[in-house]
Amino acid sequence: MVVILSYYHIRRVSLLLKKTKRLLGLKDSRLKAFTLIECLIALLVISGSLLVYQALTKSLMVSERYLAANDQDNWLLFSQQLRAELSGTTLQGIRNNRLYVEKDKKALSFGQVKGHDFRKAAGNGRGYQPMLFGLSSSQITAVGQQVIIKLKWQSGLERTFIYAFQEKG
Incomplete structure (x- = not known):
């Protein structure tokens, strides 16, 4: 069975797809996708920042304990x-x-x-x-x-x- 689509039907499907994209906010968005390497670099930066923060906190606690116990x-x-x-x-x-x-x-x-x-x-x-x-x-x-x-x-x-x-x- 062969379905013959007229110009009218193709135009309606095209308009329906455009409305759907517009409703989903996909029409005007030109966002670039994150690649896997970018995700890994971002994770390394976040992890490094947290490790530095943890080390500084630990150093501060050691100094505070030393001063509290030191005469x-x-x-x-x-x-x-x-x-x-x-x-x-x-x-x-x-x-x-x-x-x-x-x-x-x-x-x-x-x-x-x-x-x-x-x-x-x-x-x-x-x-x-x-x-x-x-x-x-x-x-x-x-x-x-x-x-x-x-x-x-x-x-x-x-x-x-x-x-x-x-x-x-």
């Missing part, structure tokens, strides 16, 4: 704070492993107490302010107007703080 940053903050506290003071003496100074006619004392912290307190021992935590021992000595504070942490870190007071007069 070095606490030492740096303490030494700067103690130097600021001692500026403008006069040395009164050292008794019972405590440093006694006078600032603005107020007596202050610095030293480690029974616990594991180094404190600033009033001359009578009241109103203390912890300055450093995690100490296992401390030793305060004076040679003339120069004070030497040796600190040892529970982690094993040892540091020495030296401060020279101004001569009276």
Whole structure:
């Protein structure tokens, strides 16, 4: 059986195909297809980016854990704070492993107490302010107007703080 299509039928099918393409959005689209090699390159770029991000995150976490467990940053903050506290003071003496100074006619004392912290307190021992935590021992000595504070942490870190007071007069 032979089907003879007239020009009219061919024209209707052609118009129907055009309408279908237009409805599907295929008529005006000139998108190039992704080739397999382009897909692989895109996957490699995405994978590489994620690996770099993961490595940076891991490095940041290691640094954060190190700083949290390391007493070095606490030492740096303490030494700067103690130097600021001692500026403008006069040395009164050292008794019972405590440093006694006078600032603005107020007596202050610095030293480690029974616990594991180094404190600033009033001359009578009241109103203390912890300055450093995690100490296992401390030793305060004076040679003339120069004070030497040796600190040892529970982690094993040892540091020495030296401060020279101004001569009276």
